[in-house]
Every structure is written in structure tokens, then in C-alpha cells.
Amino acid sequence: MTEHVRVAVIGSGFGGLGAAVRLRREGITDFVVLERADSVGGTWRDNSYPGCACDVPSHLYSFSFAPNPDWPRTFSGQEHIRAYLEHVTDTFGLRPHLRFGCEVRRMTWDAQELRWDIETSGGRYAADVVVSATGPLSDPKVPDVPGLDTFPGTVFHSARWDHGHDLTGKRVAMIGTGASAIQIVPALQPGVSRLTLFQRTPPWVMPRVDRAVSGAERALHRALPVTTRMRRGLLWGIRELQVQAFTKHPNELGFVERLAKLNLALSIKDPALRARLTPDYRIGCKRILLSNSYYPALAQPNVDVVASGLSEIRGSTLVAADGTEAEADVIVFGTGFHVTDMPIAERVVGAGGQTLAESWKDGMAALRGASAAGFPNWMSIIGPNTGLGNSSMILMIESQLNYMADYLRQLRVLGGRAALDARPGAVDAWNACVQERMKRTVWNTGGCTSWYLDANGRNTTVWPGTTSEFRRATRRVDLAEYELLRAPAPVAQAPDGAGKSEVTA
Numbered sequence: 001m002t003e004h005v006r007v008a009v010i011g012s013g014f015g016g017l018g019a020a021v022r023l024r025r026e027g028i029t030d031f032v033v034l035e036r037a038d039s040v041g042g043t044w045r046d047n048s049y050p051g052c053a054c055d056v057p058s059h060l061y062s063f064s065f066a067p068n069p070d071w072p073r074t075f076s077g078q079e080h081i082r083a084y085l086e087h088v089t090d091t092f093g094l095r096p097h098l099r100f101g102c103e104v105r106r107m108t109w110d111a112q113e114l115r116w117d118i119e120t121s122g123g124r125y126a127a128d129v130v131v132s133a134t135g136p137l138s139d140p141k142v143p144d145v146p147g148l149d150t151f152p153g154t155v156f157h158s159a160r161w162d163h164g165h166d167l168t169g170k171r172v173a174m175i176g177t178g179a180s181a182i183q184i185v186p187a188l189q190p191g192v193s194r195l196t197l198f199q200r201t202p203p204w205v206m207p208r209v210d211r212a213v214s215g216a217e218r219a220l221h222r223a224l225p226v227t228t229r230m231r232r233g234l235l236w237g238i239r240e241l242q243v244q245a246f247t248k249h250p251n252e253l254g255f256v257e258r259l260a261k262l263n264l265a266l267s268i269k270d271p272a273l274r275a276r277l278t279p280d281y282r283i284g285c286k287r288i289l290l291s292n293s294y295y296p297a298l299a300q301p302n303v304d305v306v307a308s309g310l311s312e313i314r315g316s317t318l319v320a321a322d323g324t325e326a327e328a329d330v331i332v333f334g335t336g337f338h339v340t341d342m343p344i345a346e347r348v349v350g351a352g353g354q355t356l357a358e359s360w361k362d363g364m365a366a367l368r369g370a371s372a373a374g375f376p377n378w379m380s381i382i383g384p385n386t387g388l389g390n391s392s393m394i395l396m397i398e399s400q401l402n403y404m405a406d407y408l409r410q411l412r413v414l415g416g417r418a419a420l421d422a423r424p425g426a427v428d429a430w431n432a433c434v435q436e437r438m439k440r441t442v443w444n445t446g447g448c449t450s451w452y453l454d455a456n457g458r459n460t461t462v463w464p465g466t467t468s469e470f471r472r473a474t475r476r477v478d479l480a481e482y483e484l485l486r487a488p489a490p491v492a493q494a495p496d497g498a499g500k501s502e503v504t505a
């Protein structure tokens, strides 16, 4: 049996839950949230590795419409963020909409009925509008290392932590030095017998000014909610002022680079190790990592830093590209996610029978980060070029929710059975503008590679501006950027091209 709904939201992380809250606030209750797992939380459910925390302050990394006066720390841990999302789910009455165990297998646009047919592992759905909030950091990437199948020990990815496997006293190989790995390393180091870090590229690391939020602060936030908003506003404003350095004047980041080098020098006394840990690209090109414990952990006698990527595995011997060999009982891949090649794109089949992956073969692109041409009434939350290098993604998500709300309002005003399909010209114009601005950013000019760039070297992930600019760009749906589709008359065979018309509303 197929359940027909007005809106199907895919995913129940920050994006999906935010969409669900907004739908209810818009008076739309005819919707489901399809979730492949058995609980909400998205990346904050999947990432439970030791040391997992957010490197964006909690008062900014939370919904503006659901402030939490009780954040325990300035940078909260995964369990608190996950609990916050459960709390949001309950507070806003989202449980009846959740459909767990529903992994999207295929989603096809039905041009006759003007709706999406969605086949999931937990049943079939039909939706007039799809809000895809699967997030870019949901499908772990494990490099195709020759000989991985010969490794006799345990292997897992940072986002699929095997809590049943005790690493105490084990020889652990950590692969990667991204935001996940630098949190895992200090958490594991004290308990393992040997930790070998395979570092292909050293990250820039700055101290994390983390502290417990005092009881007095929390009481103040509870008594005077405006103080939570003021705190959030301050955190937002500071980051907003920093954006220009990332997007227009990367040379200004030289000052931050000097601070990061000082942080390294103060933490690592061994000059040889310090040299191995010193990046050779502009700070900010990759995400700037925040940690007080990463460098101290690397200086411990049971840690080896191999300044080379993992290139081969021969049984329990791991071989780096520079020929260094290390023995291990366990391999932890902190090797990131399928961001620009997300698997779900292969399962979304648009109006022309093309998958989203085929449509994006030369690079992801979506009008205002939301709408892809040829995929009517489908919109993404955290879509192409909506990521941030220095601030809270929740700000971008809330902007996209404004866009989603206006999109649904416009459909209601248009009346009848209608769908909007982004005009290819509008998508191209938006994308050309984004890519033009991208040319000057540190992410493109800083001399590094990162997951921000796709296989063609194009930055299709990060927003090259301030969060306020994005807020303005997504306030309203401009109908001129869309083609209006109407359901063909049911009686006779519709001639070619029938069902398409100019938007006149």
C-alpha cells in the first residue's frame, strides 16, 4: 500500500527535523519524515566515536526557534547534541510524522500525477513535494586500499564506531587527520598500546576555548531568554565578520596562521615531529580544526605519526605511500564522507528519466542551494554550495527552511495540481555567480585539496559569502526562476509538451 502525503522529508538530522518543525508551523501536517535508522539525529546519531563533540559553540549550533539555556559546555559533546535533537522532536510534536527503517531505494518523478513515487525499505510513499535533508556527511568513505581484505583485525569507520570492540591495549592505526580524527586520537591514545597515525596532510589546529557553562549562566538564560539570544547573536556576529577573510582576502589569514604555528610550537617540542605536523597551505583552505588535546596526544611515546597516506595493507602490516610500515590490530578510518558523490543522488530519478547523479556528473548545482533543474518539487536542505567554513550550519539550514516555506506557499497560491521545476538558465546563472565568487576564496586558492572540491576540482559544497547574504537570497522564491508544471488533463492523450506553461501567478 502507498501512503500519499503532501510532503516527504528525507532524513531526521538537523535539516530534516528543522523542516518538520517548519512544516507544522506553516500549518502543514500532511507529511512524513523518512529515516533509514531507528532514531533521529542524523550525523549526531551516527557519529558516536570517543571524543565526538562539535567545534561550533552550542548556543550557535542549535535552532534559533528552540534555544537551549542548559547547554552544559560552550562546545557540547555528541550525546548532548543528540539529546537536544530528541528534545526538539518531542517539543514540536514530530513523533507521529517519523517513519523509521525507511531507507530510500528509489524516488521517481511521475510527470502524469505530478508527484514523487518513493520506494523505501519500509514501504512505498507518494509525495507532492520532497524535501531531501540527507546531509552531505551521512555516507562514510573508506579508501580503496589494496590488501584491505587481507587485514586480519578489526576495521571500522569513525562514523560507524564499533562500541562492542574494546581497544584497550591494542595497536590501533588511525587513518586521516580531519575533524573526526583529531578528536579520536586524544580519546584513544591513553588506553591503547600503540597508536599509528597515517597523516596524508597535516591540518591547521587552533586551541578550543571550551569550558563548562556555569550554573549561574544557565539560570540567567532560563530566567531571561533574551540573554541566550544575545549570546547567540554575539557568536554569530564574530563569525560573520571573519567571513571576508575566507572569501575575499585569504592573505589576511596569515595572522591566524602565525597563531596556529605558535600553538604548534608550544605543544610539540620535538623539531622533527613539529616539521611533520606543519601544514604547507594557507590556513582555512581546509577546515580549521580546534583542539587542545590533539598535539599533546601526538607527543606521547606510544604514538607514531607517519607523514604519508596509507597505500597498501599486507596482512597486519600497513604500508604508507613513503614505504613506512606499521603493525596494527585495529584500523580506524577517519577518511570522511561521500560528499560530492552522495549515493542517494543515484536513487533520485527526475522528469527526464535521468538520475540526480547523472545530472550532476559535471558537478553538483542547485538554484539557491535547493532546486535542481529537471527535478520538480524536489528541494534539498544543505544542498550544493550551502556549506560553511567558519560558522554554524544551522544558520544556513534555517535560511533554506525559509525558502522551503515560501516554495510551499507559492504552490498553494498557484492552486490545483502544480509543480515547479527550476529553469536550467536560472540554475546556471546562480551557479555561475557562485563559482565566480569562489575564485577568490581560500578554499580554492589556498593550495590544498579538500572534500569541498569535487573530482573535477570544482568547489560545489561551500557558500562563498556571509550567512546574511544567503538569508537574503533565500527569503523568497522567485517564480520567474521556475517553470510551472500542471498535471495533464486526465481524459485524452496529452500532446508532447502539454502540461508545461509559463508561470503567470
Ligand code: NAP
Pocket (backbone or CB within 6 Å): 053, 054, 055, 056, 137, 143, 158, 175, 176, 177, 178, 179, 180, 181, 198, 199, 200, 201, 287, 308, 309, 310, 311, 334, 335, 336, 337, 449, 450, 451
Ligand atoms: P575529512 O575532513 O574528509 O577528513 C578525511 C581525512 O582522511 C583527511 O585527513 C584525508 O587526508 C584522510 N585520508 C583519506 N584517505 C587517506 C589515506 N589513504 N591515508 C591517509 N589519510 C587519508 O573527514 P572527517 O574528519 O570525518 O570530517 C568531515 C567533516 O565532518 C568535517 O570537515 C566537518 O565539517 C565535519 N565534522 C565536524 C566536526 C565538528 O566538530 N563540528 C567533527 C567531525 C567532523 P587529506 O587531507 O590528505 O585528504
